[in-house]
Amino acid sequence: MMNDMNEKCAVVGVFNVKGAAQMAYFGLFALQHRGQEAAGICSNRDGVFHMIKDRGLVTRVFSEKKLKKLKGDMAIGHTRYSTAGDDSILDAQPVYARYGLGALAIVHNGNLTNAKEVREKLIEKGAIFQTFMDTENMIHLIAKSEKDRLVDRIVDALHKVEGAYSFVIQSRSKMYAIRDRFGFRPLSLAKLSDGYMVASETCAFDLVGAEFIRDVKPGEMLIFEKGKAPKSIQVFEPNPHKCIFEYIYFARPDSVVFGKNVYNLRKKMGAELAKELPVEADMVVPVPDSGVAAALGYSQQSGIPFELGIMRNHYVGRTFIEPTQELRNLKVKMKLSPIKEVIEGKRLIVIDDSIVRGTTSKQIVSMLKEAGAAEVHMRISSPPTTDPCYYGVDTPEKQKLISARMSTEEICEYIGADSLAFISIDGLMRSVGDDQNYCKACFDGNYIV
Numbered sequence: 001m002m003n004d005m006n007e008k009c010a011v012v013g014v015f016n017v018k019g020a021a022q023m024a025y026f027g028l029f030a031l032q033h034r035g036q037e038a039a040g041i042c043s044n045r046d047g048v049f050h051m052i053k054d055r056g057l058v059t060r061v062f063s064e065k066k067l068k069k070l071k072g073d074m075a076i077g078h079t080r081y082s083t084a085g086d087d088s089i090l091d092a093q094p095v096y097a098r099y100g101l102g103a104l105a106i107v108h109n110g111n112l113t114n115a116k117e118v119r120e121k122l123i124e125k126g127a128i129f130q131t132f133m134d135t136e137n138m139i140h141l142i143a144k145s146e147k148d149r150l151v152d153r154i155v156d157a158l159h160k161v162e163g164a165y166s167f168v169i170q171s172r173s174k175m176y177a178i179r180d181r182f183g184f185r186p187l188s189l190a191k192l193s194d195g196y197m198v199a200s201e202t203c204a205f206d207l208v209g210a211e212f213i214r215d216v217k218p219g220e221m222l223i224f225e226k227g228k229a230p231k232s233i234q235v236f237e238p239n240p241h242k243c244i245f246e247y248i249y250f251a252r253p254d255s256v257v258f259g260k261n262v263y264n265l266r267k268k269m270g271a272e273l274a275k276e277l278p279v280e281a282d283m284v285v286p287v288p289d290s291g292v293a294a295a296l297g298y299s300q301q302s303g304i305p306f307e308l309g310i311m312r313n314h315y316v317g318r319t320f321i322e323p324t325q326e327l328r329n330l331k332v333k334m335k336l337s338p339i340k341e342v343i344e345g346k347r348l349i350v351i352d353d354s355i356v357r358g359t360t361s362k363q364i365v366s367m368l369k370e371a372g373a374a375e376v377h378m379r380i381s382s383p384p385t386t387d388p389c390y391y392g393v394d395t396p397e398k399q400k401l402i403s404a405r406m407s408t409e410e411i412c413e414y415i416g417a418d419s420l421a422f423i424s425i426d427g428l429m430r431s432v433g434d435d436q437n438y439c440k441a442c443f444d445g446n447y448i449v
């Protein structure tokens, strides 16, 4: 079976900067929230590639000594997020290959929707694959193209793949940054000393002191060549369908994603929730960290005090990653615990960003009730997640999505809350602003590809 292995990862690229790998490392460190399973960097000095990749967190994969081996003034990097199944080191990125025009390395954030068909066709013609990653398809398509120049081969290959991608490609002397025509996943450009940096989120720029220039446009390819300003080619007509879930959950609050600060948007979603779905209570409590900004917005809008009634242990990874239900249950408890003295006898409005399978909310409600909460009113700053994502957000298949199977009343009963309400799609879109070019297929099932 083919695994969709490129999901909501992070990519970085550093071009024409001394100690490029070090900068890529810091970039990945800032983007760790986008994937904790594996990390890798491929650098390049005078056309010679150096690569290190391994399972685990960025700080585990790299040491000072290892980074010193990654010589050169160009580097691309990746952190991988993946679901159950194959956690082979082969599926870590960057992916490196030698081909007709020399060598290249590639990193990918997103999910190619026609990966299976493309791969089957390539295999029929004798191609050999080393990994399950759809990223490897790109390498084959580039290698097989009959065009003379790499840039034309990349364009050729891009016309054969569909779906969500932010690619950063490194050749012997150039770097290419590409975003799909829908712009599902974010990718931004910054100036860094004498060179440039691209990254999935702007929080990577802030850490290394890079100066944000602009987002890579949907359908655009930027070509970085020494001694020149980045060259832009609009490979596809842009048709923006930016992923709304980046705002809801995935991006870091200090990032500016699709031109807007994530923290401020989450606060607006919380305020909108308070307007749409008010309830009488003693305090507003966030599920940390995902519900904090929305809970502040809810509290400020409603005038009900904000309290940190639930503590988070920061040394546990995200609970979503665990494959089996039993492990997921335990992991919620490992990660979150109530502050009894704050919530005892109180009526709580508990804010989280989403309910996917329902595991987290169910555990939280029972934990809070056990700790003595008088009432627990769950308020969710996204609409019910009814449909899976094929563009890189790791939502499970439809039958595992609790909102695909149950009504809000039924979910409320299942999680044991006194009341439950989700923000409406209209309310969500009001908080995001007037620019309405978003993909919200996980809430309405309208898939563009």
Ligand code: AMP
Binding pocket: 249, 287, 290, 318, 320, 321, 352, 353, 354, 355, 356, 357, 358, 359, 360, 361, 393, 394, 395
């Ligand atoms: P669940 O327990 O399956 O209902 O998942 C909901 C919880 O997982 C919420 O607390 C979210 O903050 C978090 N969450 C939502 N979407 C994702 C995702 N794609 N990856 C990891 N965590 C997520």
